[in-house]
Amino acid sequence: MSIYQKLLGDSFENLHPKLQERYSFQKDGVFQGKGTMTDIRGARRWMYPFLLLLTRWKFIFPESGKHIPFEIKNVAYKRPDGMEEVKWERMFYFPQVTRRFHAFMTIDPARKVVKDYLGEPHLFYSDLLFTVTSEGGLSISSGSQKLIVGKMEIPIPSMFKGNVEVAEGFDDQLQVYTIEVKITNRLLGNLMTYKGYFTEVDG
Template identity: 50%
Template structure:
């Protein structure tokens, strides 16, 4: 997503819920990573498609990529999120991404009762190019 990398990178995530005209809601995910030399943003907008039973994830602002997300719970009680259908978003049109170019997303989130922190592990892998993005860490909630 961007060239910087490292360990112990401070970050914030701000989630905002917005009601839609159709009665549904969308969640705006504003992720900010504070690297030593540069601050980077990685934002998304998510809505629920109750007919398909998926979360619709539009990445970027403006959105350049779309992915259906499937949510499950592991035996240990962690949230497991996997991507499925993916598309490029160009000029208001959505074009299928060939399977060989997809970034296959796996996210596992949980809560560490001992440390009293939330945990997250995100991996985005492409069958041709290997790992595209990976981050893992822990965080605490700080309400606004």
């Protein structure tokens, strides 16, 4: 049973069957997909240097574009401490540069949240709340967040948080997975958004 099945419990069965397949990979399991992000929008121009710096941690990036080739790879494994973890690797192939957005997920069964460590090495932490929609899609939103400085985790005040909204689904007509991600901040507005589609491919 995958960490996502454990987290969602009985509601996992209400996901679209293809999303159940996508999120049921267990230890040593891999999901790989290729597709296109039809629209990617970065933050305001004056934030470009800051977001460019974050790319060193394989975190969010400043570029915008349309119809950008995209790859995703999820790998499930057990850490040395026995915790089940899933690594997320997302690659965006802009004409002049490839950007990566990596994350490492475990679950906290007691609080019923996904623990999401963002960047490689870790730079930010966020609680993620997973909900199955009435249409069988997956809705993901962020909770409390922390800045990672060495071994310290510093809580981020609400006004400085990156508010995350993710919608995943499956288009039966086109036979593709769909995704839309929005990362915003109360003070700064849009930090990064992207939406598009992908299909599963063999490794």
